[in-house]
Amino acid sequence: MATVAAPTQQNQQPRARGIRRRNHIHKDELSILGTLVLVLFAILMFVPFVILFGRAFMTYNELFHFPPVIIPYQLTTQNFSTLILALSGLTVPFARYLFNSVLVAFFVVLGVVVIATLAAYPLSKHTKMPGHGFLWFLVIASLMYAGPATNIPRYLIITQLGLVNTYWALILPVVVSTFGLYLMRNFIDSIPNEVLEAARIDGASEWKMLQTIIYPATQPAWAVLVLLTFVMVWNDAANPQLYIHTDALKTLPVAFATLAPGGTNTVAFAGAQAAAGMVMALPPIILFLITQSKVIATMAYAGLTG
Amino acid sequence: MRAEAEVLSGVVRRPGASQAFGRWTRKVWSYRASYMMLSPFMVGFFLFTILPVMAGIGLSLTYYDVLQTPHWVGLQNFKTLFLYDNVFIITVRNTLVYGLVTGPIGLLLSFFFAWIINRVRVTWRVPLTLALYAPSLQAGTTVALISGYFLSSDQYGLFNYLLMRWGIVHKPVTWLQNPHLIMPVLIGVTLWMSMGTGFLIFLAGMQTVNNSLYEAARVDGIRNAWQELFFITMPQMKPFLLMNSIFAVVGSFGGSGLLGLAGGINSPDYAAASINDYANDYATTRYLMGYAAAIAVIMFIWSYGLGRLLLNWLSEK
Secondary structure (H helix, E strand, O other): OOOOOOOOOOHHHHHHHHHHHHHHOOOOOOOHHHHHHHHHHHHHHHHHHHHHHHHHHHHHHHHOOOOOOOOOOOOOOOOHHHHHHHOOOOOOHHHHHHHHHHHHHHHHHHHHHHHHHHHHHHHHOOOOOOHHHHHHHHHHHHHHOOOOOHHHHHHHHHHOOOOOHHHHHHHHHHHHHHHHHHHHHHHHHHHHHHHHHHHHOOOOOOOHHHHHHHHHHHHHHHHHHHHHHHHHHOOOOOHHHOOOHHHHHOOOOOOOHHHHHOOOHOOHHHHHHHHHHHHHHHHHHHHHHHHHHHHHHHHHHHHHOO | OHHHHHHHHHHOOOOOOHHHHHHHOOOOOOOHHHHHHHHHHHHHHHHHHHHHHHHHHHHOOOOOOOOOOOEEEEOOOHHHHHHHOOHHHHHHHHHHHHHHHHHHHHHHHEEEEEEEHOOOHHHHHHHHHHHHHHHHHHOOOHHHHHHHHHHHHOOOOOOHHHHHHHOOOOOOOOOOOOHHHHHHHHHHHHHHOOOOOHHHHHHHHHHHHOOHHHHHHHHHHHOOOOHHHHHHHHHHOHHHHHHHHHHHHHHOOOOOHHHHHOOOOHHHHHHOOOOHHHHHHHHHHHOOOHHHHHHHHHHHHHHHHHHHHHHHHHOOO
């Protein structure tokens, strides 16, 4: 780095005007050109969604029009009505799948927020507990094991417990996913130990401390937890396919595959397929818009420890 | 009581096994609140994660085709995998290529865009962040659907349509059926989706960098944004970079998960199959669970080993 002599009063004067104006905004703002390029790139990244949402509202004329149409001229909601009313080939109406997805997602998120915070507190702060290191090692190691061969044993266990074909099979295994635990543990790490020590000296029991200190302090992190858990559950196609055999309980991603089994080139239900795609793509985006300020504020903590 | 008696009688014994055990029991009892808090999670974790993993490791030493009960074959599966399985080598190559390209490049892209977005006006940050983050929120099936609009192998696919219209090609390109093109296509789509949690973490982390550092740097002679990036932003972001890079590289070795794109688990010539896809193939299509479990064990050793290696290497720097 160039070493410049410490600016004295004299040589600071003539340059001060230039520097001081730049220091007014302590970080350079991007030039106009740079901003334009960035905006263009962002638009390009978003184009696939624009196409998807456009096709959800297109009539069949324009869906298969050649040259391909991006922005529809004739808007219609007929695709959505096809989707919502009973479709031939599916034994339950589409709304049922939507309801299932929402239900499962809601309970999983609720369960994860409660249970992960509960378990993260001892794992983060009670480091002298017998078995602490071992348990944490198990948690970390399980993050790295994603074997498909665990599906069969897991299926057998769930059958033994009598949970096959129930909502519980979709909720319980996911609630104990280690990702939420990892996140909450990192966040609770950032709570200073002195606060807890002071509370302990004041005679608070662990449960009391949980209630009065930990829960309020971790509320910002819940935004991140909710967002990421919801996305994980909402998009999950593997678990329902494995554990649920009755149509009435299947979730959106599974139903999606039945709509147009030939991919994007089948004519039948192409519009409904796009509409279903939009229904699947939109909720995570909306949830992100709602929680984004809290999420970004919390991510700083999540990245610090690690 | 006992200690008093010992001292009074002049005999001091070292703590025997039973006393040490008593002490340990008391310690465990003193932590009973912690154990109670851990229990809901640990019960489910044990039932639904640990037990299946142990069973999976056990299965890798057997021959199990779901129809008969598993019978023991020892390390036979592993021997076959390493010595006789040609397709396994192909999948290893695929996974390496895929992981080494998308991991670091995705990380660099996330870092770069987080840095740029941090420099634009605050009002523009939310829509820009949304545009870059939204793809990572999508499911594999949705991405497969959207990609189908672009990558369809007939002239309706948007890429093909544009390429043909501009005269670059004269026949539609078979993006997804050509073994040579599948991997680049897969990598491209993954990079589109790669600005996820890591991106947000970088974005947040960069906002926490102390602003007085930038001012001090200006006094010291840093002139433009690139210098600022190298000398200040990157070193400050080291802890974030560490965690993210581990997740990125290890995670991308877990396979693409974009199976729907290539129209099924087995792409032509296994050109796009990752090790994960290969194991899935054996598990769900051929029902050779023992072999699939062996592949899974290898994947696990690999990911865990790689993760620890990266952790050690990067935390020294």
